[in-house]
Amino acid sequence: MANATHVSFRADDRSYFSILKKEIHSRVTEAGYSSKKVGEIDIIVSEMTSNLFKHAVDGEILFGLFDEEDEYIEIISIDNGPGMVDPAKMVQDGVSTTNTLGHGLGSIKRLSDRFDLYSQKGWGTIALSRIYKNEDGKQNRKPVELRAVVVAKPGETVSGDGCYYKVTPGYFKLLLADGLGHGEEAGKAVKEAVNAFKSCPFHSPVEIIRHIHTSIRKTRGIVGTVVLYNFESKRWTIAGVGNIATKMISPFQYKNYMAYNGIIGHNIPNTMKEQEYSLDDYQQIILCSDGLKTRWEPRLPATGKYDLSLLAATIYKDYARKTDDMSIVVGKLN
DSSP, X not given: OOSOSEEEEEOSSGGGHHHHHHHHHHHHHHTTOOHHHHHHHHHHHHHHXXXXXXXXXXXXXXXXXXXXXXXXXXXXXXXXXXXXXXXXXXXSTTOOSSSSOOOHHHHHHHHOXXXXXXXXXXXXXXXXXXXXXXXXXXXXXXXXXEEEEEEOOTTOSSOSEEEEEEEOSSEEEEEEEEESSSSHHHHHHHHHHHHHHHHOOOSOHHHHHHHHHHHSTTSOOEEEEEEEEETTTTEEEEEEESSOEEEEEOSSOEEEEOOBSSBBTTBOOSSOXXXXXXXXXXXXXXEEOTTBOSSOOOSSOSSSOSOHHHHHHHHHHHHBOSSSOEEEEEEEEO
16 A cells, blocks of 8 residues: 555546546456456446436546455545435446436446445545455455545646555554655655555554654655554554644544654654553544645444445545645554
């Protein structure tokens, strides 16, 4: 996840649909998905674009190809349409508001390994489809679930935002980094930071940041936040430098973490302290780069009802500036 996790495709005009379909088809085929899977993904994309054409305002498709431990793709449909009064009913086959057969959302759900939907009257709709390359991938339950939506600045092919995480027997460690500026040089700074993060042996977010700081001095620098979860003590530990916004989330409250001023790789405070939070108080964490508006809040409650990628997509829909690289990372303990 060291670079963009998703590619954004315009879907606000029917003339873009054929390009969008061909591009996703090509990427999935090149990734080695079976012809059966590719055909099913083609149907999902076709149904999503059809729904956007019928109902949407300012439609957008996010496509993500994840080729790490569990290989899967994500297709996220976002619109500012009229929304749905009863989303659960609209997923049923045969239900339609436009005098068609009503197979759209039902087909998408049936062909997806994971399907989720959020809609609100007057706000719009987000539909998520996740398809695993192999059958065993969808059965793999991890101690920590993490989903990210990282999208490059419009017009750029490389994201200057990036995230990386690793799980060891004792710890979960996460880095969200935003290279200064955007484009290729910002992406290089993030890549170097991720390489340093991968090799760092420390179990302290402050020490990890200091290690990254000395490792990326020749780059333009990053702002970044490191999150560590200790499985034995059941505590989160966080440290950050620069404008990555972090919220600790529970079903009943959330708490903001305030990062230090500075630029990792150029100037960081001589003295930094870590903040600790108990799992009993906060079960989820959300991090966003400054590609999102400053005063963002999660729309969906931390109840476990909604998929984490859907939660991230709602924040993207509500708060993405579209003038910089954009990243939202959501994690929770299982």
